[in-house]
Every structure is written in C-alpha cells, then in structure tokens.
Amino acid sequence: MKKNKYVIYWLLTGCVLIFIMVVVGGITRLTHSGLSISDYKLISGTLPPMNQQEWEEAFELYQQYPEYQKLNYHFTLEDFKSIYFWEWLHRVIGRFIGVVFIVPFLFFLVTKKLDGPTIRKSLVLLFLGGFQGFLGWYMVKSGLVDRPDVSHYRLAAHLTTAFLTFAYSLWVALDLIYPNKKEAQKSIRNLIRVALIILIMQIIWGAFVAGLDAGFIHNHWPLMSDGKLIHETVYIEQQPFIKNLYEGKSGVQFVHRYLAYVVVAFVFVIWHKTKKIKMTLTQQKGVQLLIILVFVQFLLGVLTLILAIPLWLGILHQVGAFFLLAAMTFSLHRFTK
Numbered sequence: 209m210k211k212n213k214y215v216i217y218w219l220l221t222g223c224v225l226i227f228i229m230v231v232v233g234g235i236t237r238l239t240h241s242g243l244s245i246s247d248y249k250l251i252s253g254t255l256p257p258m259n260q261q262e263w264e265e266a267f268e269l270y271q272q273y274p275e276y277q278k279l280n281y282h283f284t285l286e287d288f289k290s291i292y293f294w295e296w297l298h299r300v301i302g303r304f305i306g307v308v309f310i311v312p313f314l315f316f317l318v319t320k321k322l323d324g325p326t327i328r329k330s331l332v333l334l335f336l337g338g339f340q341g342f343l344g345w346y347m348v349k350s351g352l353v354d355r356p357d358v359s360h361y362r363l364a365a366h367l368t369t370a371f372l373t374f375a376y377s378l379w380v381a382l383d384l385i386y387p388n389k390k391e392a393q394k395s396i397r398n399l400i401r402v403a404l405i406i407l408i409m410q411i412i413w414g415a416f417v418a419g420l421d422a423g424f425i426h427n428h429w430p431l432m433s434d435g436k437l438i439h440e441t442v443y444i445e446q447q448p449f450i451k452n453l454y455e456g457k458s459g460v461q462f463v464h465r466y467l468a469y470v471v472v473a474f475v476f477v478i479w480h481k482t483k484k485i486k487m488t489l490t491q492q493k494g495v496q497l498l499i500i501l502v503f504v505q506f507l508l509g510v511l512t513l514i515l516a517i518p519l520w521l522g523i524l525h526q527v528g529a530f531f532l533l534a535a536m537t538f539s540l541h542r543f544t545k
Contacts, residue, residue: 212384215321218312219381222333225305226374227530229298233370234526236298237418238519241291242358243275243351245299254303256296266292275356302341309337329380336373343369360419360460367415368408371530375537382541386490393543396482400540403474407536410471411529413464422457422464423517429510438462468509475502478539494539501532 236242245253246269257263267288270276276283313330316322322330347362417423426432432439443449445456452459475498482495505528512518512525 212321212387215316215326216381216384218308218316219377219384222305222309222377223374223381223534225301225308226370226377229301229305230367230370230374230530231523231527232294232298232301233367234523235519236294237363238517238522239291239294241294242298243273243348243356244270244288244291244295246270246273246348246352248345248348250303254300256292263289273352273356274354275351278356299344302344306337306341309334326380326384329376329383333373333377333380336369336376340366340369340373358419360416363419364412364415367418368412371408371411371533374530375533378534378537379541382538383545386541386545389545392545393485396478396485397540397543399474399478399481400536400543403471403478404536404540406467406474407471407533410464410467411533413460413467414526414529416454416460417464420455420457420460422461423513423522425457426461427514427516429514432458432462432465465513468506472502472506475499488542491539491542494535494542497535498532498539501528501535504528505532 245266247253257266263285267285270288280287313334317327343362343366347358347366350359350362351357426439431437432442439458439462441458442456442462443452443459445458446452453463454460479495479499482491487495505525508521508525508528512521515521
C-alpha cells in the first residue's frame with residue numbers, strides 16, 4: 209500500500225468530490241435550479257456573471273426558454289440569481305473533478321507510478337467522468353425544448369452514472385489498498401452481486417421519482433393512500449399497463465417503495481448467511497455497515513415520503529443511498545478478492 213499511497217489518495221479524493229457533486233446536484237434538483245443556465249461554455253462558463261450587464265444578459269437568455277415562459281415568468285433578476293448559483297456550482301465542481309482526475313493521472317503516468325491494470329482502470333474512470341459530463345448537458349437540453357423539466361430518463365442516466373463512477377473509483381482504490389488476493393467466498397460474493405444490482409435498480413427508480421416529482425403524492429406509509437396497499441392509479445395512469453412502472457407517477461413511486469423492501473431483505477440475508485462463516489475483520493466491518501446503513505436509508509426514505517420531501521431530508525436520503533452503495537461496493541470487494 210505504501211508505494212501506491214499517493215495514487216490511493218488521488219482515487220479517494222475523486223470519490224469525495226463525486227460525493228460532493230451528487231449532493232450539490234441533489235440540491236440543484238430540489239431547488240429547481242437545473243435549467244437556470246441554458247448554454248454551455250467550457251472555459252468562460254467557469255466564472256459566474258461578474259457585473260450587472262452580464263447578469264442581465266444571462267437573465268435574458270433564461271427568459272427565452274420554457275421554464276421562465278411557463279413557470280417562472282414572475283421571476284425578478286434577484287430570483288434568477290438564487291437558482292443560478294446552484295447550477296453554476298454544480299458545473300464548476302464537475303470541471304474541477306475533471307482537472308483532479310486528468311492532471312494527477314498524467315503525472316502518475318509520466319512518473320511510472322501506475323502498473324498496467326491500474327492504467328486500464330484509470331482510463332475507464334476517465335471515460336466515465338467524460339460521459340457523465342456529456343449526460344449532464346444532454347439532460348439539461350431535454351428541458352429547453354417544450355416542457356420546463358428535464359427528462360426523467362436522462363436524469364436517471366446522469367445520476368446513476370455518477371454513482372457508478374464513484375463505486376468504480378472506490379473499487380480501484382480498494383484494489384491498491386488490499387493488494388493481497390485470496391480465494392473468493394463465491395456464495396456470499398454472488399449474493400452481494402445480486403443485492404448490488406437491485407440497489408442500482410433502486411437508485412434508478414429513485415431518480416425516476418425525482419424526475420417525475422412522484423414523491424409529492426401518496427405521502428403515507430406503509431399504505432400508499434386511502435388505506436390501500438396499491439393505489440389504483442398505479443395501474444391506470446398510463447396505457448399500456450407496463451408504462452405505469454416507468455412513466456406513471458404512482459407507478460414509479462410504487463416500484464421505489466417496494467424495491468426498498470427487497471434491498472433490506474437481501475442485506476438481511478447477507479448478514480444472516482455471513483454469521484455462519486469465518487470472516488476477516490474487514491468483511492465483518494463491511495456487513496455491519498450494510499446492516500446499519502440499509503436501515504438508516506429505509507428510515508430516511510419513509511420520513512422523506514411522509515413529510516413530502518423537505519429539502520434537507522431529500523438530500524439526506526440521497527446521501528444515504530451514496531453511503532449504502534459505498535458499503536455494498538466495499539463488502540463485495542472484500543468477499544471477492
């Protein structure tokens with residue numbers, strides 16, 4: 209680990225920055241700030257408007273698009289400034305992450321600090337980072353045409369790619385932190401793999417809920433509303449029926465609700481099965497973290513729902529998903545290698 213110390217610091221710094229990026233992205237979404245900047249300038253866009261004229265020009269550009277024309281036509285320049293900040297900060301952090309990944313990577317490459325496998329993994333990370341930036345702009349474009357909101361599909365792609373980039377960065381760092389390999393415990397490993405896939409599906413449907421504002425309906429638990437386990441709008445809102453599960457507000461909330469139970473059940477099964485085998489200290493810590501975080505995240509989800517998504521709780525719920533993914537990634541790594 210000592211010889212790779214700075215490479216590990218670099219990768220973990222990337223993990224922290226992606227985490228910050230996702231938190232700010234969540235605030236941007238929940239404050240409806242994501243469409244406040246309707247153009248993309250890689251270099252000059254790094255700085256916000258610096259004087260009154262530049263602010264007025266930015267506001268005039270915003271006024272040309274559906275969000276202002278259909279929703280925020282009452283906005284003053286001061287109102288515009290309040291939403292501009294979060295989208296600008298989100299984009300600046302994205303640029304900063306690009307610099308933090310690329311410059312040290314080139315330095316480590318030139319000074320031969322990276323072995324062949326780590327170079328290949330780092331190239332994958334660089335691709336994921338660039339693709340994430342592209343998805344961000346592709347998402348924003350969907351809200352600049354007819355409807356003053358971004359496509360929930362593009363939002364899900366953007367958010368999920370951020371989560372996966374974080375998970376892969378953590379995985380590469382763990383490869384360097386724990387270089388000694390042993391025989392994999394395949395039954396537990398395979399169980400965690402399935403749990404990870406279900407968790408990623410849950411994250412995707414969480415993004416659907418956010419993109420469709422589906423968290424503002426059926427704000428009851430454990431029943432959806434009107435004393436019903438499954439509200440009738442789950443299966444009649446869209447036609448054909450299957451579209452309800454990925455385009456209907458009630459349907460996507462229904463999937464997100466009940467996938468949560470599946471995630472909790474899988475983590476409980478992992479915990480139960482690992483009690484019967486001999487584990488290393490890191491494996492024990494990973495499973496303990498999973499159990500704690502999955503119940504914290506479940507509780508945050510319930511509170512977020514019944515309180516109709518207050519900003520701070522919506523952000524905490526997203527942070528909880530991030531930590532749960534980190535714990536799942538760590539546990540999978542420890543039972544794999």
